[in-house]
Amino acid sequence: MELTYRPRRLRRSPALRAMVREHSLCANDFIYPLFVHEGSDVEEIASMPGIKRWTLDTLMGEVNRAWGLGIRCIVLFPKVDEGLKSEDGAECFNEKGLIPRAIRMIKSDLPEMTVMTDVALDPYSSDGHDGIVSSDGVVLNDETIEQLCKQAVVQAQAGADLIGPSDMMDGRVGALREALDDEGYEHVGIISYSAKYASAYYGPFRDALDSAPRMDGGKPIPKDKSTYQMDPGNAREAITEAQLDEQEGADILMVKPGLAYLDIIYRLRQDSELPIAAYNVSGEFAMVKSAAERGWIDEKSVVLETLLCFKRAGADLILTYHACDAAAWLGGETP
Ligand code: PBG
Numbered sequence: 001m002e003l004t005y006r007p008r009r010l011r012r013s014p015a016l017r018a019m020v021r022e023h024s025l026c027a028n029d030f031i032y033p034l035f036v037h038e039g040s041d042v043e044e045i046a047s048m049p050g051i052k053r054w055t056l057d058t059l060m061g062e063v064n065r066a067w068g069l070g071i072r073c074i075v076l077f078p079k080v081d082e083g084l085k086s087e088d089g090a091e092c093f094n095e096k097g098l099i100p101r102a103i104r105m106i107k108s109d110l111p112e113m114t115v116m117t118d119v120a121l122d123p124y125s126s127d128g129h130d131g132i133v134s135s136d137g138v139v140l141n142d143e144t145i146e147q148l149c150k151q152a153v154v155q156a157q158a159g160a161d162l163i164g165p166s167d168m169m170d171g172r173v174g175a176l177r178e179a180l181d182d183e184g185y186e187h188v189g190i191i192s193y194s195a196k197y198a199s200a201y202y203g204p205f206r207d208a209l210d211s212a213p214r215m216d217g218g219k220p221i222p223k224d225k226s227t228y229q230m231d232p233g234n235a236r237e238a239i240t241e242a243q244l245d246e247q248e249g250a251d252i253l254m255v256k257p258g259l260a261y262l263d264i265i266y267r268l269r270q271d272s273e274l275p276i277a278a279y280n281v282s283g284e285f286a287m288v289k290s291a292a293e294r295g296w297i298d299e300k301s302v303v304l305e306t307l308l309c310f311k312r313a314g315a316d317l318i319l320t321y322h323a324c325d326a327a328a329w330l331g332g333e334t335p
Helices: 007-011 014-020 056-068 098-109 141-158 172-182 200-209 236-248 259-271 282-293 299-313 323-330
Strands: 030-037 052-054 073-079 114-119 162-165 189-196 252-256 276-280 317-320
Touching (some): 007 014, 030 056, 030 098, 030 323, 052 056, 056 098, 056 323, 098 114, 098 141, 114 141, 141 162, 141 172, 172 189, 172 236, 189 236, 189 259, 200 282, 236 252, 236 259, 252 259, 259 276, 259 299, 276 299, 282 299, 299 317, 317 323
Parallel strands (some): 030 052, 030 073, 073 114, 114 162, 189 252, 252 276, 276 317
């Protein structure tokens, strides 16, 4: 055949493929999530093989391991003791709470590590919601934001570098920016869960924190988060959410979940010049792990391909439970 264009010419060797590859992965792209609890034993999380609930004594070992693999940002999630949960989630702004203590420890032992936090009430809420639930079953927006501002200021005080509001209340980014600035934390950034969908992919995470909505109390508790998290059928609305967050002062925009929402990552990338993060959530992790355990897929190849595809879709950063494994596989080099 007389062909002018033969795209296969540039696929002939690993060297040629590497030269023309448009996107690559490195450990700096990853944000590594860590679960922490008050207990004295490191616990396994059944639906998230290889991910643990660390104790305050063992957390630093894992943070140092991540650093050694090239990871430069971690995010902390607490499993809060039942007795500390309440309807208004007030434990979230206890200066001596689990998260402020964990942040202080990391920032004193390894100050160069970027520490991100999650801002929402669900780990602290006896109703299992990201906000305060009224007696007639409504998740209250403005009252919740008051709690979130106090939570963020306490996290910043403890040394957090990036505050991550995952609650999806309206106007929270602006309110958090103002609260942080008022207290002298204008250097603390906001990585906003801008397009966070009401997704069934969060199941294993809610097991890890025991944070699912609870319907056993005396009041009518909404059974899911669909009055504040986004409807999976919507794409344009994600742009609206992201634009609001940007106007309100977000430094980084996040899309969550990641895999079924690559189009949303792409759209935000077209619409904003801010860094974009993808959250490769617990259910996505569990699916890969369970298939790999059965030998049905090759874990390393599937993970590296998946993470690379987040970059191709337009993400600069990837929050992923695979972070340490992937960083180790990359061995400091891009694939
Ligand atoms: C809570 C929060 C959730 C996740 C991160 N922060 C769960 C939820 O919204 O119910 C999920 C993360 C994951 O599934 O990995 N604000």
